[in-house]
Amino acid sequence: MFVGLGRRRLSTSVGDGVLFGICLAAAILAVVVIGLIAYEVVAGALPSISRFGLGFIGHTAWRPNFYIFGAGTFLYGTVVTSFLALVVATPIGIGIGLYLSMLAPRAIRGVISPLVEMIAAIPTVILGFWGILVLGPFLAKHVEPWLHSNFGFIPLFGAPQTTGSSVFNATIILTIMIIPIVASLSRDLFLTVPGELQDGAAALGATRWETIRGIVLPSTASGVSAAAFLGLGRALGEAIAVTQVIGGGNAIHGSLFKTGDTMASRIALQFAGAENALQTASLFYLALMLLVIGVVTNLLAQVISGRFGQQAAFTR
Amino acid sequence: MNTADTLAGTDRTRAIRPRVRLQTDTPAGQTVPRLPGDRPHAESPVGEAVFDVQDLTVSYAGQVALADVSLKIHRNLVTAVIGPSGCGKTTFLRSLNRMSDSIPGLRIDGRILYHGHDIHGQGVDRVEVRRRIGMVFQKPNPFAKSIYDNIAWAPRNLGMKTGLDERVERALRSAALWDEVKGRLRDSALGLSGGQQQRLCIARALAIEPDVLLLDEPASALDPIATASIERLIRELKREYTIVIVTHNMQQAARVADRTAFFSLGLHAGRQTGTLVEYADTETIFSRPVDQRTNDYVTGRFG
Amino acid sequence: MSVTVDHARPLTPSGNLRRRLAINRLAESVATAAAGLAVAVLGIVVFSVVRNGGSAISFAFLTQPPPVGLVGSGGGIGPAIAGTALIVGVATVVAAPIAILVALYTTEFASRRGARVVGAALDLLNGLPTIVIGIFMFGLLVAGRGQSGFAASLALAIIMLPLIARSAAEVLQLVPKSLSDAADALGVARWRTVRGVLLPNAVGGILTATVLAVARAAGETAPLILLCSISGQTVAVNFFDKALPNIPVTIFSLSEDADPDGFTRAWGAALVLLVFILVSGLAGRILLGRTRAKLAR
Numbered sequence: 001m002f003v004g005l006g007r008r009r010l011s012t013s014v015g016d017g018v019l020f021g022i023c024l025a026a027a028i029l030a031v032v033v034i035g036l037i038a039y040e041v042v043a044g045a046l047p048s049i050s051r052f053g054l055g056f057i058g059h060t061a062w063r064p065n066f067y068i069f070g071a072g073t074f075l076y077g078t079v080v081t082s083f084l085a086l087v088v089a090t091p092i093g094i095g096i097g098l099y100l101s102m103l104a105p106r107a108i109r110g111v112i113s114p115l116v117e118m119i120a121a122i123p124t125v126i127l128g129f130w131g132i133l134v135l136g137p138f139l140a141k142h143v144e145p146w147l148h149s150n151f152g153f154i155p156l157f158g159a160p161q162t163t164g165s166s167v168f169n170a171t172i173i174l175t176i177m178i179i180p181i182v183a184s185l186s187r188d189l190f191l192t193v194p195g196e197l198q199d200g201a202a203a204l205g206a207t208r209w210e211t212i213r214g215i216v217l218p219s220t221a222s223g224v225s226a227a228a229f230l231g232l233g234r235a236l237g238e239a240i241a242v243t244q245v246i247g248g249g250n251a252i253h254g255s256l257f258k259t260g261d262t263m264a265s266r267i268a269l270q271f272a273g274a275e276n277a278l279q280t281a282s283l284f285y286l287a288l289m290l291l292v293i294g295v296v297t298n299l300l301a302q303v304i305s306g307r308f309g310q311q312a313a314f315t316r
Numbered sequence: 317m318n319t320a321d322t323l324a325g326t327d328r329t330r331a332i333r334p335r336v337r338l339q340t341d342t343p344a345g346q347t348v349p350r351l352p353g354d355r356p357h358a359e360s361p362v363g364e365a366v367f368d369v370q371d372l373t374v375s376y377a378g379q380v381a382l383a384d385v386s387l388k389i390h391r392n393l394v395t396a397v398i399g400p401s402g403c404g405k406t407t408f409l410r411s412l413n414r415m416s417d418s419i420p421g422l423r424i425d426g427r428i429l430y431h432g433h434d435i436h437g438q439g440v441d442r443v444e445v446r447r448r449i450g451m452v453f454q455k456p457n458p459f460a461k462s463i464y465d466n467i468a469w470a471p472r473n474l475g476m477k478t479g480l481d482e483r484v485e486r487a488l489r490s491a492a493l494w495d496e497v498k499g500r501l502r503d504s505a506l507g508l509s510g511g512q513q514q515r516l517c518i519a520r521a522l523a524i525e526p527d528v529l530l531l532d533e534p535a536s537a538l539d540p541i542a543t544a545s546i547e548r549l550i551r552e553l554k555r556e557y558t559i560v561i562v563t564h565n566m567q568q569a570a571r572v573a574d575r576t577a578f579f580s581l582g583l584h585a586g587r588q589t590g591t592l593v594e595y596a597d598t599e600t601i602f603s604r605p606v607d608q609r610t611n612d613y614v615t616g617r618f619g
Numbered sequence: 620m621s622v623t624v625d626h627a628r629p630l631t632p633s634g635n636l637r638r639r640l641a642i643n644r645l646a647e648s649v650a651t652a653a654a655g656l657a658v659a660v661l662g663i664v665v666f667s668v669v670r671n672g673g674s675a676i677s678f679a680f681l682t683q684p685p686p687v688g689l690v691g692s693g694g695g696i697g698p699a700i701a702g703t704a705l706i707v708g709v710a711t712v713v714a715a716p717i718a719i720l721v722a723l724y725t726t727e728f729a730s731r732r733g734a735r736v737v738g739a740a741l742d743l744l745n746g747l748p749t750i751v752i753g754i755f756m757f758g759l760l761v762a763g764r765g766q767s768g769f770a771a772s773l774a775l776a777i778i779m780l781p782l783i784a785r786s787a788a789e790v791l792q793l794v795p796k797s798l799s800d801a802a803d804a805l806g807v808a809r810w811r812t813v814r815g816v817l818l819p820n821a822v823g824g825i826l827t828a829t830v831l832a833v834a835r836a837a838g839e840t841a842p843l844i845l846l847c848s849i850s851g852q853t854v855a856v857n858f859f860d861k862a863l864p865n866i867p868v869t870i871f872s873l874s875e876d877a878d879p880d881g882f883t884r885a886w887g888a889a890l891v892l893l894v895f896i897l898v899s900g901l902a903g904r905i906l907l908g909r910t911r912a913k914l915a916r
Contacts, residue, residue, distance in 0.1 A: 012808035019810040020728055026720035027729070030784070031740040033777060040758040041751065095653030103647055104654070106420060112654055114904050119661050121900045123838025125867050126668065126889045129874040133882065134667050176660055183657065200457040200517070203415060204470035205447025205524060207643035214469055219460050230746065237748020239841040240867075244874055264750050268844050271757070287754040291747065298746035302739060431627040440630040441640060448626055475635040527626035 093182025128244030136164025158255025404590025511542025675887025753842030790824030
């Protein structure tokens with residue numbers, strides 16, 4: 001169909017060829033950029049990779065003065081904050097998705113849906129700033145003491161700190177960031193569940209919740225988990241807001257109320273003031289780990305959603 | 317036009333077979349097998365009224381879709397609702413078990429009494445209504461679950477957990493599906509043929525022992541052979557259940573129904589809306605309708 | 620099947636229905652509460668920013684440079700606003716055309732497989748931590764040469780590319796096939812069809828997608844910390860060789876210092892940024908919905 005019938009004027013074939021050429025070039029550029037990013041990050045990390053090898057990933061010391069670097073502390077911080085945030089945000093996000101797709105009257109849905117998406121639009125630097133000045137003091141004064149005195153037997157809820165900068169604060173900020181992602185993607189998924197299946201369930205004397213649990217959630221489970229993975233990817237890579245509220249530090253603490261650090265946050269905080277080339281390379285190494293984690297969570301989300309033919313919901 | 321709720325079925329009506337009955341949907345050489353002793357058009361001892369619909373008017377967003385319908389639906393009979401498209405057949409059916417409740421802007425006037433209880437009455441929950449009044453839809457809508465779980469899902473919800481295997485088997489047998497699926501109950505229901513899926517949906521509805529089955533053009537998406545088996549099943553099921561079937565296929569109504577209600581579009585407050593034209597024994601409707609519009613419709617001069 | 624249920628009894632909840640309805644009510648309330656919580660969080664954050672930043676806002680604040688030495692009261696964020704506008708503007712000029720071409724490629728030219736590869740690449744780009752994109756651009760343009768507004772623009776362009784390309788592809792797909800088919804049937808050159816039929820029909824959608832991407836890029840901080848992190852007094856004349864002050868970095872660096880005057884300026888800057896992002900985001904979303912509805916008709 002690209003080749004017209006009969007005589008084709010020169011301008012046609014040249015024009016079409018040029019258009020095709022520049023479109024193809026742009027598409028190739030988009031693919032190549034990913035390779036270029038990977039190359040550049042690996043190249044920057046090489047000195048650190050050759051010095052520390054894979055041991056870097058688990059090693060917990062970070063002493064620029066002694067040329068000793070390890071990602072362990074930050075990997076721990078990243079994993080703890082992101083997973084806790086995911087565990088809290090996923091059910092809340094699904095609940096919002098259910099409310100917006102199945103419970104809310106149409107008019108209310110039209111108002112609340114964009115509001116939820118607005119949360120995702122708040123720049124993380126503002127969220128982090130709010131975390132320092134508003135959320136942190138509130139947590140330190142009210143929430144942390146309460147959790148400590150009631151659930152103090154769980155090591156996660158240790159003695160409250162005075163500053164408010166803590167792993168706990170970072171976790172809540174990340175939760176706020178993930179919720180709208182899970183909420184809007186799962187809302188779109190729930191809306192794809194055919195009405196006739198919901199009618200079929202209702203005609204069998206099922207309550208709305210039974211329909212949701214028995215019909216809607218099982219048929220969208222793969223897509224919802226893909227949404228959670230996308231949210232997780234977002235949390236794992238968030239640098240700014242976490243830097244602002246987590247407090248920094250080189251030690252792993254059992255208590256959520258103490259300070260900590262994540263990989264992305266460490267890069268943001270130390271890159272400009274790196275003391276030596278090896279430190280810069282080690283920060284590149286952290287970025288490489290983030291890149292790998294980002295690609296893996298993204299591919300997992302694509303595979304999970306793609307395999308079950310729910311890709312449509314993920315093209316924004 | 318109001319409830320032509322007379323007891324028909326005299327010797328006279330028995331003598332005349334509706335001529336439409338001779339034209340079946342089945343391909344040449346196929347006949348619809350009849351069950352021994354099955355006499356769909358024999359005079360039916362009209363029992364107690366399961367539904368007593370009084371002046372039912374349904375409107376969507378101020379537009380009247382169905383106006384002033386009054387009729388009684390009787391126990392253990394098959395009642396067909398026929399009429400041209402847009403005449404409110406499905407609207408009528410879906411108001412019987414409050415399936416249309418969730419449509420925004422819907423308004424229902426009049427009363428629907430079910431065994432004497434207003435289905436919109438105080439303290440009535442629509443979940444309870446639907447639990448007793450099952451429904452099978454135009455397009456087969458099996459859940460993306462195994463055959464077994466399609467049937468067992470609703471009983472589990474309702475707490476009917478003892479003897480579930482037997483319940484599933486009974487439901488499948490009642491829907492004449494057991495022999496075809498007994499070896500693969502754990503397979504996905506989506507692998508069944510269209511006709512099997514529809515019988516599965518009927519079995520699913522039967523598994524919670526409803527009182528009434530509402531069938532909304534249950535065979536319209538099926539081929540003639542599958543249609544024949546669904547019709548056979550309907551005639552079988554009326555021994556235990558009260559059945560209301562909406563169909564656009566007059567022959568089908570003639571084949572399966574004891575009583576038939578003819579709905580059509582009529583002027584109501586200056587607007588074209590669905591109304592009940594005539595309601596009587598199926599034979600009466602098809603052979604000696606009282607209303608000219610019914611006559612036009614069943615003889616094919618209309619709609 | 621024996622009917623064991625007495626169907627003549629009243630229609631009030633029977634059997635376990637009371638309990639099931641209670642569970643249903645509980646589940647519905649929990650979902651409603653979740654939605655309420657999200658709206659409340661948005662409300663609290665926006666309220667905090669408006670309350671604390673509102674007092675800072677004045678004409679001088681929006682136009683003046685920050686106080687000398689960057690500490691103390693008074694002064695504004697004029698240079699930062701100009702810097703952000705320049706950085707994001709250049710990023711848009713770079714990203715939008717490429718994104719539209721990529722979208723044209725996937726919708727008009729690519730095989731199924733090609734479209735899938737490009738789509739997956741766009742999703743990957745979209746999913747990359749922005750700090751990684753910052754690091755990449757640092758290695759590419761900044762290392763050994765120093766920070767620049769241009770490096771920041773390119774990093775933001777990479778962030779914007781998948782956002783615009785995805786939405787543009789969606790809008791292009793919505794343009795009725797009959798329109799381009801008619802042109803094809805007339806033997807019109809493909810590029811003329813694209814220029815005369817496809818793009819004019821999709822331009823509204825592409826514009827709104829671009830507005831949404833701008834809203835996203837304007838608040839992006841992580842790459843700027845690496846590529847363009849000064850809170851200077853003036854906008855550098857040389858965009859390619861010098862770092863520019865910009866709003867996100869201003870908020871970030873002020874938030875790291877315990878200076879009350881700085882906090883006030885940061886709140887003010889946050890308010891400016893938030894208003895811009897929420898207004899353009901909301902407008903973009905409404906427009907996008909309208910374009911979709913128009914083309915889907």
